[in-house]
Structure formats: structure tokens, C-alpha cells
Amino acid sequence: MTQSNPLPFLPFSRPHIDEATITEVGNVLRSGWLTSGPKVQAFEAALSQYLGGRLVRTFNSGTCTMEIALRIAGIGPGDEVITTPISWVATANVIIEVGATPVFADIDPVTRNLDLDKLEAAITPRTRAIIPVYLSGLPMDMDRLYGLAKKYNLRVVEDAAQALGSRWQGKPIGSFGDFVSFSFQANKNLTTSEGGCLVVNSPEEARLAEKYRLQGVTRSGVDGIDVDVLGGKYNMTDIAATLGLGQLPGIDAVAAHRRSLAMHYFDCFGTSFEAQTGAQLPVADTENSNWHLFQIILPKKVVRAEFMKKMMEQHHIGTGYHYSPIHLFTLYRERGFREGMFPVAEHIGYQTVTLPMFNTLKIGDVERVVAAVKSCLY
């Protein structure tokens, strides 16, 4: 870089752990119990309470949660699972991981979530499940989603990785529905550094979830042990659970703060921004989304990489892209997917940019970001 920039670097995401939680992590490190123990149990109980009393099990990622939900549902070779091409690749990878066939349906250009008409059109006699994604924390029409699931007798594995603190008709996402998976990866509204949880429907499903997360083991008596299913190594540590316990009580306040930041983004962009630049703002939701991400769609004529470079080099602002169309990755092209199959997803996947949005972002930062975006696009 030839020019020094007086403004501090502003990343698009930055985790924040408060001092009380850091102290509590220190206590765990001194306690002699590092892996799954009392903190994991307490975190699962707290999550369950937040999610209306539903059964919750924790894991070491928000990816294995979805894989395990598919296994609990008995989904495997010969089964089709429908999902969106615009998500983190984990969402589709877990379908392949269990031996099932991923099927994509295009997205809605406004919400950027699965288009439920296209989803319905993609259902075949082999379809067993749907994995909807609430991109940026914005839920879809949950009544219609579950109406379709009922009509076609499909399981739903909600990829709510980004949606802890989001709501539908006043109820938290995860407090109703079928399987619901959350991620606690470092960028998420609540982070355990890495981690996730799965909401299940019955004690039997919870037992299976416990087996799949730890080698299929069931213990009994003083020294009894049996293994009757093939499980993996997916348990959460007490260190991670302590991070989660420190943040869960504040999760609604976090969502409220992010909503106010999002509204400030809209105010700063103003009503003429879209018409003047050809860019597209997200849905101005004030009810349901936890505003995990604030994403704009660049006009077609703008090369995203150049925009991102300008934001970084001229304005010292980090941006991200969430996400590239999954069906165009080599692994998916090898399964027959091609350009042109999901035109809305392809346009959005190539032109979407994620602007800074995190728990400690300030109103003044939003103003700085919008001024920078405008200077790049006008």
C-alpha cells in the first residue's frame, strides 16, 4: 500500500467475549475438567429454556448437527434432500456425507432464501427432507414451509446456523418445528469459538444424538459400555460451553442492537440509493431477523472483487461474500450441476457483499461504511 490510512481497520465481523466470561473460562481451565461436563449440561439446559423447553444437544460444530439430524431421520443412499444453492457449503455437504443426493431449488431474489414455489416443484417421490437456510438470520414463511413438509411427508432440518435470536410470529426460531440446527462458530451472534447445537423432538432422538456425537457409546452401571451405532467425535467441551453460557442471556439484546444498526444502515443509504446505483439492499425486516449479516447486492456492472479491494485499500473496511453458489463448486459440477440452473442464486452469489455487522459495531461505524460504499458506487 502506498498511502497510509488514518482510519482504523474495520472488519466485517469481530467476536466479543466479556471479561466475566473470560474469567469463567479461566475457572474451567483450573477446574481439572476440560471436556464435556457440568458446563455442557448447564448450557444445554439454558438453550432448552430459551427455546421453549425443547430438547437441545450441543456439538463441536453447526455442521455435524445437520449430518446427525439426517442420520437420526434415517436419511441415506437413494434419498433426495432439497436445499438452497446460496449457503455455506456445509449445508449441502452434509447431504453427500450421509450418502443421500443433494437437490437444489433456486432462491427468492428479495429474501435470498429458498423460493418455496421452486422448492415444491423440486419434490420427487424420492425426496425425504428439506434443509432451509435463514440467510443473514431472516426466517422464511415458516407456516408455508411446514405446510409443504406436512403435505409431502418430509422431514425438515432447519439450518438456523445464523438465526439464534431470530423470531417468527414472536416465537424464537428453534422453539417450534422439526430439527433445528444452530452454529456457534466465531462469527455468529453467539460464539463458543467453534460449536453448535441441535434441537430434537423426543427423548429417543436426543439419545440417538448423544450416541452419534460420541462413537455410538451407551454407558450403564459402574463399568458397562456398549456401542450399537456408528458414531463420531462431535462433543462440545466445557471450555466452549462456558463461552456460550456467558453470552446466551444477552442474545435478545444482541439481536435488538443489530436491528437498530440495520435500521441505521437503511437510514444512511436513504431511499434513492438503490435507484441511483442499481445496488439492492436487504429486506428491511424489523420483526423476525437477528441481523446476523447485512448484505447488499452490487449492480451487475460492478466487479465484486474490485469493490472489495477498494473498500479495503481506500477505506480500510473489511467486507465478505456469503455465499458463492454451491452448485458451481467442482464437487457439485462433478455431480452434474451447471451454470444457468439457478439463475437467481448465481446472480446473488456473484454480486453479494457482506458489510460490517457485529455485536460491538457502533452507529458511527455504520455511517463510515455507508459513506465508503457510496464513494465506491456513485
Ligand SMILES: *Cc1c(COP(=O)(O)O)cnc(C)c1O
Ligand atoms: C456457520 C454456518 C454453518 C456451519 O456452521 P459451523 O459451526 O461452522 O460448522 C452452516 N450453515 C450456515 C448457513 C452457516 O452460516
